[in-house]
Amino acid sequence: MITINGKLVSDADGLSLAQFLAREAFLVSRVAVECNGEIVPKTAYECRKLADGDILEVVCFVPGG
Amino acid sequence: MYPGGKMRIKINGKDKEIKCGSLFKLKAESGLGSDHLVVILNGFQTNVDLPLNEGDEVVFIEKGKMPGQDEFEAMISARHTPQVYEKAKRARVAVAGLGGLGSTIAVALARTGVGTLHLVDFDVVEPSNLNRQQYKIKHLGMKKTEALKSEIEEINPFITVVIDTVRVMEDNVVSLFAQDEIVCEAFDNPDVKALLVNGVLQNFPGKKVVVASGMAGYESSNMIRTQRLMKNLYLCGDGETGARVGRGLMAPRVSICAGHQANMILRLILGIEQE
Numbered sequence: 226m227i228t229i230n231g232k233l234v235s236d237a238d239g240l241s242l243a244q245f246l247a248r249e250a251f252l253v254s255r256v257a258v259e260c261n262g263e264i265v266p267k268t269a270y271e272c273r274k275l276a277d278g279d280i281l282e283v284v285c286f287v288p289g290g
Numbered sequence: 291m292y293p294g295g296k297m298r299i300k301i302n303g304k305d306k307e308i309k310c311g312s313l314f315k316l317k318a319e320s321g322l323g324s325d326h327l328v329v330i331l332n333g334f335q336t337n338v339d340l341p342l343n344e345g346d347e348v349v350f351i352e353k354g355k356m357p358g359q360d361e362f363e364a365m366i367s368a369r370h371t372p373q374v375y376e377k378a379k380r381a382r383v384a385v386a387g388l389g390g391l392g393s394t395i396a397v398a399l400a401r402t403g404v405g406t407l408h409l410v411d412f413d414v415v416e417p418s419n420l421n422r423q424q425y426k427i428k429h430l431g432m433k434k435t436e437a438l439k440s441e442i443e444e445i446n447p448f449i450t451v452v453i454d455t456v457r458v459m460e461d462n463v464v465s466l467f468a469q470d471e472i473v474c475e476a477f478d479n480p481d482v483k484a485l486l487v488n489g490v491l492q493n494f495p496g497k498k499v500v501v502a503s504g505m506a507g508y509e510s511s512n513m514i515r516t517q518r519l520m521k522n523l524y525l526c527g528d529g530e531t532g533a534r535v536g537r538g539l540m541a542p543r544v545s546i547c548a549g550h551q552a553n554m555i556l557r558l559i560l561g562i563e564q565e
Contacts, residue, residue: 255480257487259520264491284487284519286480287532289506289539290391 228280238277243270246283256285297344302357303364314339316348326353330368347372363448367403374560375403379449381559382406384470386458386486388413388434390422390539391502392476394548395555397424400442402556406450407442408470409435412457422541458482463489467497472558474551475501478533491522500554504528505547507537514543516550518565524558526550 227237237245242265246253258265259282265273275281295310301320308316313329313336328351331340342348349368351357357365367375381404385392388411396407415429415437429437435453442451454466458477467473467490475486483501490499504527505514513528527547533539554565 252480255484257484257491257520257523259523262521264488264520266492267488282520284501284503284523284525286483286487286501286503287506287530288478288480289504289531289533290387290389290476290478290483290502290544 226277227275230281230283237275240275241271242273242275245275246270249283251283251285255287256283258283297342299342299345300347300364302349302361304360308342310342312339312341313348316342317350320350322350322352327351328353333369333371335369366446366448370403374556378403378556378559379405381472382408382470383555383559384408384410384467384473386410386467386473386475387477387482388423388438389419389476389478390541390544391505391548391551392474393424393434393438394422394545395474395476395552396438396442397445398549398552399555400446400449400451402552403446403449404555404559406452408452408454408467409438410454410456410458410466411435412455422539422544458486460485460489464493467494470497472498472500472555474555475499476548476551478539480532487523491520495522498522498524498558500524500526500551500558502527502547502551504531505543506531506533506539508540508543511543511546514546514550516554516565518563524554524565526554 227234261280296307297310298305298307313331329336330349332347349364351365383399383404385396388409396409399407411434413434415425415432415434419425425437433455435455439451439453473490475483477483487499487501490497499522503525509531516524516526519525
């Protein structure tokens with residue numbers, strides 16, 4: 226089980242962060258991701274595997290300012 | 291009691307030793323009339339007589355009279371909660387993007403007395419900015435950094451404004467924001483928002499970022515809120531109402547979001563990390 230934005234998700238274990246973001250239709254260019262309290266650099270999205278117990282915060286920005 | 295019934299207070303920013311007493315007594319002793327006089331005690335404007343205590347800060351302002359330079363800063367900050375101006379003065383904040391959010395945030399922080407404001411934007415002022423940004427017709431065609439710097443000098447001349455007229459990109463984000471304790475994201479473009487947030491949080495574990503997302507249109511004001519989403523990331527906005535074809539950006543909602551950002555920045559300056 227992985228916690229994503231405060232919700233438990235059971236079918237993301239083993240996916241890379243890039244695969245997970247693509248599956249959830251996030252635009253990678255607009256996101257920032259923190260995993261277990263540390264920001265994940267964009268260059269690590271492909272190789273970072275989601276593992277049981279991970280706590281993920283994905284922030285996706287919308288236009289306007 | 292204090293020796294000889296005396297106490298130390300500040301009057302118009304200057305340390306004074308006075309006999310114990312009250313606001314009205316002090317006013318009479320200072321030879322100030324009551325017409326057109328503003329009386330402020332510890333950030334609160336009052337027209338009643340209140341007792342004075344050691345350490346109090348009193349400001350007397352004669353309306354319509356230009357104060358001397360030595361008293362002016364104390365008068366500007368007279369309605370602040372005590373000690374806020376002193377802490378704000380030691381702070382340095384970057385505002386990246388000087389549109390509806392950034393120009394409004396920068397003006398709010400200048401009024402709050404943030405000692406150093408670092409303003410970053412590449413663009414010039416054009417007419418469609420006037421519906422929500424803190425610029426005037428006289429600024430059309432000027433760099434936003436320069437226009438805003440000149441506005442801020444007219445509001446609070448006691449702060450330092452540092453400007454960088456550049457686009458924020460991956461290869462300059464580290465050098466641009468190296469000296470800023472708090473970075474305020476106020477761009478329009480979500481890719482640039484993400485670039486700034488990632489760049490600062492990855493490279494500077496000690497810095498705080500206050501970002502905005504979701505303040506377009508005229509949805510309810512009450513949807514806009516401040517959330518601490520990561521250790522060093524605060525997000526203001528409703529998180530979802532983006533600008534798009536058919537949904538614009540207007541002063542009321544953009545300023546609400548800017549107010550959220552400016553207040554979160556002030557809280558961080560005061561050492562409060564809670565949203």
